Amino acid sequence: MVLSKTKTLTKKPATKKVAIKKPATKKVAIKKPATKKVTTSQRTKVICISHKEDCDGISSAALVRQAFGGDSILVDYPGQMEALNQVVSDEKLKSLFICDLGLSKKTQDEFIDIMSRLRKNKVSVTYIDHHDIDPTVVTSLEKLKVKVIHDINECTTVQVYNAYKSKLNDHASFVATCAAITDYMEDRPLGSKLLQIYDRQFALISATVMTYNIVGHQREPDYLQYLVEELADSKFPHDIPNTFEFAQIQVEKLSQIIAKVKVGMKTMSNLGHMEILDSGASGAVNFVMGLSGKDVGVAYKERIDHGIYAVSVRGSKNCKVHLGRIVNLLATSLGGSGGGHDKACGAVVPKQKIKKFITELNKQIK
Numbered sequence: 001m002v003l004s005k006t007k008t009l010t011k012k013p014a015t016k017k018v019a020i021k022k023p024a025t026k027k028v029a030i031k032k033p034a035t036k037k038v039t040t041s042q043r044t045k046v047i048c049i050s051h052k053e054d055c056d057g058i059s060s061a062a063l064v065r066q067a068f069g070g071d072s073i074l075v076d077y078p079g080q081m082e083a084l085n086q087v088v089s090d091e092k093l094k095s096l097f098i099c100d101l102g103l104s105k106k107t108q109d110e111f112i113d114i115m116s117r118l119r120k121n122k123v124s125v126t127y128i129d130h131h132d133i134d135p136t137v138v139t140s141l142e143k144l145k146v147k148v149i150h151d152i153n154e155c156t157t158v159q160v161y162n163a164y165k166s167k168l169n170d171h172a173s174f175v176a177t178c179a180a181i182t183d184y185m186e187d188r189p190l191g192s193k194l195l196q197i198y199d200r201q202f203a204l205i206s207a208t209v210m211t212y213n214i215v216g217h218q219r220e221p222d223y224l225q226y227l228v229e230e231l232a233d234s235k236f237p238h239d240i241p242n243t244f245e246f247a248q249i250q251v252e253k254l255s256q257i258i259a260k261v262k263v264g265m266k267t268m269s270n271l272g273h274m275e276i277l278d279s280g281a282s283g284a285v286n287f288v289m290g291l292s293g294k295d296v297g298v299a300y301k302e303r304i305d306h307g308i309y310a311v312s313v314r315g316s317k318n319c320k321v322h323l324g325r326i327v328n329l330l331a332t333s334l335g336g337s338g339g340g341h342d343k344a345c346g347a348v349v350p351k352q353k354i355k356k357f358i359t360e361l362n363k364q365i366k
């Protein structure tokens, strides 16, 4: 199926950088005539703030870009508020999309506050997500006339696809399929329909290679931007140079992590846990859960300059509690933050509280 030939001409070279926002010093510009106000109030910019750590976030940004144009700002959960505080004062901002970035007890009030400032400036705001959300937050957002697209049963990209299908090309359904696979949501009503369009094995390898490239390039924002542009431009992962080679390197690293987890993992009555020293916690956590034989796995890595641990938590199919909710409350009570899905979530925990976090979690998941 040749889907994307017409787009080839518009493809920009990989070097194109999406405007990274300069500090907001510009506005104070002194020498402008007093009449300037009328022209600066012209709002034209479209921005999508999306999650940079996985295929769902990157793909959401890609589909928003295909449907509406504009620039993407890619962030992790802790970086979300900083990005929002930056765009809120952008006088050119017309339309803002926020994708795949869940809120927690710690962030939700500030989030609503920023939304109300944006709405006072008549910025159109669309929040698209599938993480567990406090219902009072949805009520507040709707009161502010923020458009909320939220379904905990479909990944964000599938929801973006579903909402803006008429502005997207055929290939967008493949981008959404890969995102659903990565988020373990290809068995949901919309996700499964999309997967049926494509050969399962083809979709699985594409999603997996994409994921390894995203995870392995977290410290290269330009590369992540490039991926957004290529996906928006209807490229298959195998058509993006070197993605499969890069995936092989990641797979080799993962096999080394397996060996280390086998040696270093510890267990409590209800969970397996391990401190990770030389890789990401989220790359190791599934092995910690699987190899421990427990229904919950915890992997944590110290962020030395921040005095905190970045914690990843996973639950097996047998895990009956909602880990995201438990971790949200527990991490907040220990002076950190966290949250996420029922079987996959994360937290930031102050360094000296990590033991307490694990023993408390072990108690609460019986």
Ligand SMILES: [Mn+2]
Binding pocket: 056, 057, 100, 130, 155, 156, 183
């Ligand atoms: Mn997601």
